[in-house]
């Protein structure tokens with residue numbers, strides 16, 4: 001495997017150094033590279049990473065806060081086009097996604113050419129720690145709704161801790177995707193499903209951040225609800241149209 005780990009950041013100066021240091025330990029077993037995708041964080045996250053001067057970490061500097069979906073799509077496209085990687089990992093920067101779980105996820109990721117490995121909270125063995133009740137509700141309800149409306153039998157559709165094989169990503173029309181908040185994760189799962197992904201769900205422990213602020217907002221929840229409903233209606237009214245839209 002030749003993985004690259006993509007880590008989006010917005011004002012994560014208090015979290016990014018310790019995450020990179022944990023990842024450095026895991027690199028002894030799996031020498032992946034890292035791209036930090038920073039939206040010009042006012043707290044200087046990008047400079048902090050550059051000053052660490054790690055030859056396995058690169059910062060993709062973007063000009064302004066432009067949403068998780070746009071940040072990921074830019075980095076995913078660049079990683080695919082570089083032809084250097086076999087797998088792309090997506091991971092939060094705030095310590096919620098544990099490096100020890102990534103270790104377990106790597107073990108599942110090379111089993112199938114078209115694999116998508118999902119870090120999953122809502123399955124036996126999965127847990128959340130210190131997450132407020134309303135966030136747990138939003139996450140569970142969001143997955144349950146998307147699962148029902150889109151007919152994708154997965155247990156954590158909004159989670160962002162994943163490993164995609166580059167082979168499955170190459171089948172997708174990434175530029176046709178528009179979801180920008182956390183429903184980016186739902187859109188990626190839906191498109192991968194349409195492209196014939198082999199999903200593997202790995203239980204993870206999600207730990208609420210200790211430092212810095214969540215970027216979750218009401219608009220992000222509304223976007224997810226509206227988008228998922230529209231995707232579901234589209235799917236019911238025009239079967240196969242979404243496959244043409246998302247799959248090359």
Ligand SMILES: Nc1nc2c(ncn2[C@@H]2O[C@H](COP(=O)(O)OP(=O)(O)O)[C@@H](O)[C@H]2O)c(=O)[nH]1
Pocket residue numbers: 007008009010011012037038039065066067068071091092093094096209213214215216
């Ligand atoms: N580059 C970039 N990263 C973002 C943006 N919004 C959120 N993130 C990052 O995405 C990850 C998840 O966001 P977070 O605020 O922790 O969301 P929560 O865990 O759902 O509360 C963190 O690493 C954030 O820094 C954005 O607009 N641009």
Ligand SMILES: [Mg+2]
Pocket residue numbers: 092094096209214
């Ligand atoms: Mg978080």
